[in-house]
Amino acid sequence: MSQMFQKVTFTQNHSGTDLVISAIHREGEKAPLLFLHGFGSTKEDYADFVQLHALQGHSFLAIDAPGCGETYCSDLSKLSIPFLAETALRVADAAGFDRFHLVGHSMGGLTALVLAHKQPDRILSFVDIKGNLAPEDCFLSRQILDYPDADDERFFDDFIERTHSSPTFSSALYAATLRSKVRVEAVRPIFESMVDFSDNWDLLPKFLDLPMPKMFMFGEQYATLSYLPVLRANRVRLAEIPHCGHFPMYSNPPAMWDEIADFVATV
Secondary structure: OOOOOEEEEEEEEEOOEEEEEEEEEEOOOEEEEEEEOOOOOOHHHHHHHHHOHHHOOEEEEEEOOOOEOOOEEOOHHHOOHHHHHHHHHHHHHHOOOOOEEEEEEOHHHHHHHHHHHHOHHHEEEEEEEOOOOOHHHOOOOOHHHHOOOOOHHHHHHHHHHHHHOOOOOOHHHHHHOHHHHEOHHHHHHHHHHHHHHHHHOOHHHHHHHOOOOEEEEEEHHHOOOOOHHHHHHOOOEEEEEOOOOOOHHHHOHHHHHHHHHHHHHHO
16 A cells, blocks of 8 residues: 655745645655646645655655645735745745755746756756746736736636637646636736746746756647757657646646656656
8 A cells, every 4th residue: 555645734924925835745765756736736636646656765745836725825916936936945945855856737837947946956856747938838827918807707717718618638627626726816916927937037948957857748739849849959858748738647647657757766
């Protein structure tokens, strides 16, 4: 029987904002892994980590980002990618993670990139699961500009409807749970920050300049991303997940976990 995780919380205050971070955690004698989920998802995206024989013995921590899941945030207007990165870094400190493997999906991938850029010496490896590296990656977050609406509730309702009807793998499944996984007040500040970073922060060079081993994971429906040849030329490991769009943890979790486990084992 696999060693199961425990639910834990971490209390923080930064930028004048009170936080109670909800997380799942497992102790282990091997190098820890920190997991950051995407927008509208939760820590439970990664709970099956504990089922994997190949990763037994590794310490594990996955957190609910502020605005998502069971995490409490006293002021959702403060949310931004740097805020999320600082939150994750403080949780890593509180958990006693000196050096760790870092895994982030979508919004979590962008958050992880900011974290890794800030403290690269602490990151043993970085698995970026379709995190933003260029303006073309803002197909979800850019809707805050493409479909402007001063009413946040109405924007979120329409966003969910558009996402539900998307032709990509698992989009309807993802959309069906958005209301229960993210606070409506968190949508605008997170999306605006994601667009700003994707358009103005030169993400791809920053990703390539990171010194740790890196893997970029993407679904087969995104195999035409313009920067994939650049990643390949710079010896970033590419993991194309079959039968998958933006959400490997929903569309093809066995392939996702196999790639992560194999990559961590090589570091």
